Amino acid sequence: MGMTAWKRAGVSLTAVAVIAGVAGCQDGDGGRKAADAPAKATAEPQIQTHAAVTKVIRAAYEKTSAAKSAKVRMTITMPEAVDGGGTMEMTGVQGWNPGAMDITMKGSMMTAGDPDAPEQMRMIMVDDVMYVDMGAEKTAELDGKRWMKLDLKGGQAQKELTGGLENSLNQDPSQQLALLLESPNLKHVGAEKVNGVQAQHYKGTLSFEQMLDSNKEKSALLSKEEREKLVANVEKVGLKGYDTEVWVDAAGYPVRMVVGMETGVGTMHMKADYTDYGPKAAVQAPPAKDTYDLAEALAGLGGS
Template identity: 55%
Template sequence: MGMSAWKRAGVCVAAVTVVAGVAGCQAGDGGARDKAAEPKVLSRSEAAEVLQAAFKKTTEAKSAKVRMTMSMPSGMQGMGDMVGMAGDGTMEMTGVQGWDPAVMDMTIKGSGFAGTGPDAPSEIRMIMLDNIMYADMGAEQAAEMDGKRWMKLDFQAMAEESGSKELQKQMTGSLESMNQDPAQQLALLLESPNLKHVGPQKIDGVQAQHYKGTLTFEEIIKGNESFDFLSEKERKELVADAERSGVKGYDTEVWVNEDDYPVKMVLGMESDEGTVDITTHYSDYGAQAEVEAPPAKDTVDLFEMLQGFEEGLTGIGADA
């Protein structure tokens, strides 16, 4: 495989990191406030009842179409480097997400890929099935890989092969983050001590009720199941790291339609460098999420490639 294909592989890994980072966070434009009437503003307990009903309906739906946008200020270039994004960049994800079982078929594009270098793609299609990610590397790169344009990224297998318990725990957490569904985000918002009902707004042409709340990083970890693999000591270290990096908290919002489904979720992550904004729109709840893995004949396994590369280096060392 040529050097440009190896670079594209790195971009695909970065794209997976983006998916893992934002799939567990839901966050955009406020929509138009309905001023035709003066609706009753619900109390916290009443708002919690509505979100609990939405949680139940969303859990049972098991799938939805998704449109997500993530933007990052230039002051957070360090974080951008970590996820393969350019500071002051934008990433857009569109496609379908299913839960129970967890599946995903998303196309990722945007200026954020500029942070990965001059050969960065304009977009990457990502498929997740059975906790394995597949990335479409494009026709150009397929020419360097015997016509195989899909890269298989089985991070769990890589972690298990390494024998590192720490790496296995990290990958378990990342996969659980990618598996997060809107129902889990509702559960997180219900943990907010200052949950409140804002009022009615039209979102994507439908009437919805707007709710919001604020969570500290510590509260996010406590209420998010994807952090259950961490020990108490590791949780404390994670909170301390967030505090040192200037992460102040999360402003979380949700708009629930008249059928008790969330149609938009918003998260703003505040820090000393600026705010990361994530906006997610949902539609077509309950539509069957028909996600299929690419044909094996069109797929190259990154794990096997890395093993072959390592064996090649070992052979060169032995010859020397």
């Protein structure tokens, strides 16, 4: 994929990550499209009290935080009116504390404007080092080295090459649950099936200002000027807040997270389905002999 398309997708995803602070989406009808059709119940569903809901979400936060990794299937849709708009689909493994991922990406957000872009791309990140699968054709040109390596610890220049893509994809679902606990109207919707798994559906809303105040870890990264600019940009696109939803299975883990953000130019959609929490979803870096260090190559070309 050309650098223009890469950065186009990265900038779009980073904007969503900063604004939402979570991974997930809502389909605009209370999230019921996002879940499988609920199974017919033989009795009226038991709706949990607010105290019970808080207990469930807090327990899910603790279990998810301890798991540290899971398999994920994520879909992000941005309005076409937004620069880099389109759809991105991602499947693979995600880790948190420490952050890691092994993700295959595809969709119009990656390929628009770049006729040479591949239909899909695999990306791995371990210990702040990103590896991108260059494909068979490029591998032949690089003496059999299939993976382009980019050490993000190397500085801002290396991070700019990715367009912020790694920050957007490497979200921590446990922190998403912590943020949902801050919603003033967190409630239990009922029992539903997600991907064939019985789960309990919860939802809540937060204004943009509430999100920034609650998500102190991300908002602390912003200077006063950056925060003011971000708020101004959010007001410009008409984003007042967003709806957050989660489906928790019988084991206490979130099997789906959903957020929908209505703006003046359309709705931003994000959805993440999770399975196989824990060590089964480990991430490994490619063998060193198969990697091509981009930073060293650029240094050899005088930074061009």
